[in-house]
Amino acid sequence: MGEWIDGVWVWSLNWIRGLRARDEEQVSYLKTHINNFALVAGRNDEWKWKANSNGVFTVKTAYRAIRKAAALNETGGKKFEFSLIWNTPAAHKAKTTAWRVLMGRMATIENLLKRNVIIPTQDISCVLCQEKTEDSNHLFFSCQKTTEVWYDLLLWIGKSAALHSSASNHLMGFCNIGHKKDILFLTGIWICTVWCIWKKRNEVRFNHGEQRKIHWVSWEQICMPLAEGGLGIRLFSEVVRVFSFKFWWRFQAKESLWAK
Numbered sequence: 001m002g003e004w005i006d007g008v009w010v011w012s013l014n015w016i017r018g019l020r021a022r023d024e025e026q027v028s029y030l031k032t033h034i035n036n037f038a039l040v041a042g043r044n045d046e047w048k049w050k051a052n053s054n055g056v057f058t059v060k061t062a063y064r065a066i067r068k069a070a071a072l073n074e075t076g077g078k079k080f081e082f083s084l085i086w087n088t089p090a091a092h093k094a095k096t097t098a099w100r101v102l103m104g105r106m107a108t109i110e111n112l113l114k115r116n117v118i119i120p121t122q123d124i125s126c127v128l129c130q131e132k133t134e135d136s137n138h139l140f141f142s143c144q145k146t147t148e149v150w151y152d153l154l155l156w157i158g159k160s161a162a163l164h165s166s167a168s169n170h171l172m173g174f175c176n177i178g179h180k181k182d183i184l185f186l187t188g189i190w191i192c193t194v195w196c197i198w199k200k201r202n203e204v205r206f207n208h209g210e211q212r213k214i215h216w217v218s219w220e221q222i223c224m225p226l227a228e229g230g231l232g233i234r235l236f237s238e239v240v241r242v243f244s245f246k247f248w249w250r251f252q253a254k255e256s257l258w259a260k
């Protein structure tokens with residue numbers, strides 16, 4: 001198995017049969033793994049409690065470890081997405097809608113049926129395509145009409161991606177199509193799109209609204225100043241910079257409460 005050489009344990013692993021390429025790979029993995037542990041001569045193996053930095057078990061650290069695992073389980077590891085949602089500079093009502101979509105709490109037909117809310121039988125199909133039963137994943141992410149919207153949106157931004165049909169994976173896929181620094185900005189677009197889909201769905205379902213076609217304007221054009229025919233929207237990174245200037249300015253000019 002190995003021997004002590006000048007106080008350092010050196011493994012020597014002997015095998016009954018010759019190793020195949022795949023075995024070699026596993027052996028090298030095993031070696032890197034066991035080499036992470038420095039063995040101490042003359043000392044017996046002992047148990048260590050990893051949840052406590054000094055290795056000793058305490059009820060408090062065990063309780064904390066269990067609660068942490070439970071919290072992760074409850075949100076399905078979505079903590080990251082929620083912080084993304086709330087940190088985005090979008091309208092609060094849009095953020096709340098996006099949060100409810102991620103939590104599966106929208107009043108879609110499927111959810112109403114689950115809660116035994118009575119719905120006329122002819123009304124259970126998706127109002128946008130009239131083909132499938134309206135559930136959250138279908139309505140927002142896999143309905144033919146809404147996938148068109150997402151597809152056009154990607155074209156508009158100038159990116160391509162295969163988006164998932166479950167809310168959290170869809171969001172993760174969408175907000176990671178660009179640079180890391182654009183995540184909040186892309187999340188903002190995602191939130192607004194989800195909100196627009198829900199608004200449209202309600203318009204069609206309750207007001208028998210006509211499905212107006214969306215007119216796409218080029219991203220370049222949108223980013224132009226108002227005087228030049230754009231909407232004056234700038235790249236998010238620039239907006240953040242400008243806001244930090246503004247903040248600094250107000251601080252200097254003693255306009256803000258903080259400065260007073």
Ligand SMILES: [Zn+2]
Binds near residue numbers: 126128131138143145
């Ligand atoms: Zn549909």
